[in-house]
Amino acid sequence: MLTAYDFPSSKQAEQAGLDIILVGDSLGMTVLGYESTVQVTLDDMKHHGKAARRGANDTFMVVDMPFGAAGVDEKIDMQHAIELYRETKANALKIEGAHTAPLIKKCTQNGIPVVAHLGLTPQSFGITGYKLQAASKEEAETLIEEAKLVQQSGAVMLVLEAIPSDLAATISRNLSIPVIGIGAGADTDGQVLVYHDVLNYGVDRKPKFVKRYGDFTTGVDALKAYHEEVKAGIFPSPEFTYKKQIMDEVDA
Numbered sequence: 001m002l003t004a005y006d007f008p009s010s011k012q013a014e015q016a017g018l019d020i021i022l023v024g025d026s027l028g029m030t031v032l033g034y035e036s037t038v039q040v041t042l043d044d045m046k047h048h049g050k051a052a053r054r055g056a057n058d059t060f061m062v063v064d065m066p067f068g069a070a071g072v073d074e075k076i077d078m079q080h081a082i083e084l085y086r087e088t089k090a091n092a093l094k095i096e097g098a099h100t101a102p103l104i105k106k107c108t109q110n111g112i113p114v115v116a117h118l119g120l121t122p123q124s125f126g127i128t129g130y131k132l133q134a135a136s137k138e139e140a141e142t143l144i145e146e147a148k149l150v151q152q153s154g155a156v157m158l159v160l161e162a163i164p165s166d167l168a169a170t171i172s173r174n175l176s177i178p179v180i181g182i183g184a185g186a187d188t189d190g191q192v193l194v195y196h197d198v199l200n201y202g203v204d205r206k207p208k209f210v211k212r213y214g215d216f217t218t219g220v221d222a223l224k225a226y227h228e229e230v231k232a233g234i235f236p237s238p239e240f241t242y243k244k245q246i247m248d249e250v251d252a
């Protein structure tokens with residue numbers, strides 16, 4: 001699983017054969033320049049989800065429910081879920097936190113597949129910070145119970161973020177649904193990373209769990225070359241110019 005947030009990135013993910021595209025609310029930080037995912041709105045997610053779908057019609061696409069849109073008031077949450085699912089043509093919605101178990105159940109009953117997200121849930125960074133979760137025995141036991149709860153509530157998949165790898169392995173073994181890890185070690189059923197982290201594209205922090213497979217910072221060199229060539233009169237050369245044909249016959 002890889003995040004993608006727009007038409008070209010989802011098209012690339014589909015061309016690369018990724019199994020699942022996640023239109024993550026991390027888009028707030030990677031493409032909108034917000035300080036956290038807390039600024040991301042339902043409209044942001046609809047806008048990007050629709051664009052991502054247009055680039056990848058044949059790939060399973062998960063869209064994040066943003067901060068404040070889920071886990072607050074079940075009636076209103078359901079309206080948000082229905083709108084987001086319908087408008088983006090997502091295959092599933094992802095919802096953070098075990099407190100949303102009743103919403104997972106309601107969505108499932110109404111035909112919306114839900115991906116649960118436990119461990120580090122970035123929408124709660126104000127409470128938890130961005131750090132390893134479930135590091136104590138008590139917290140590990142709580143997380144195991146929460147994972148069972150979201151599965152029982154109907155979740156079709158679980159994302160586990162920033163937890164000890166042995167705990168993630170145990171949860172993956174104990175659940176029947178696929179478990180996708182990020183910063184959760186090698187023993188989950190799948191992995192997810194953020195597009196901009198994988199390609200080193202405009203991100204300045206690198207969490208421990210990020211491996212870079214490409215380097216989009218070369219884009220800056222390309223932009224410099226373009227700028228220099230225009231200033232030096234090198235671009236546009238004849239090969240990039242439409243031919244002269246009018247002015248020979250025009251009185252000016």
Ligand SMILES: Nc1nc(=O)c2c([nH]1)NC[C@@H]1CN(c3ccc(C(=O)N[C@@H](CCC(=O)O)C(=O)O)cc3)CN21
Nearest residue numbers: 026029030037122130131132194197203206207208209
């Ligand atoms: N570009 C990007 N990649 C992500 O993986 C990501 C986002 N954005 N935005 C939403 C959340 C936030 N995430 C984050 C953000 C920061 C750390 C981080 O700095 N972790 C530190 C550990 C800090 C500590 O333990 O005190 C690290 O070095 O891994 C981790 C996950 C994961 N998600």
Ligand SMILES: CC(C)C(=O)C(=O)O
Nearest residue numbers: 003024025026159192
């Ligand atoms: C990091 C993944 C799991 C996510 O939720 C996101 O990209 O928003």
Ligand SMILES: [Mg+2]
Nearest residue numbers: 024025026064
């Ligand atoms: Mg997210």
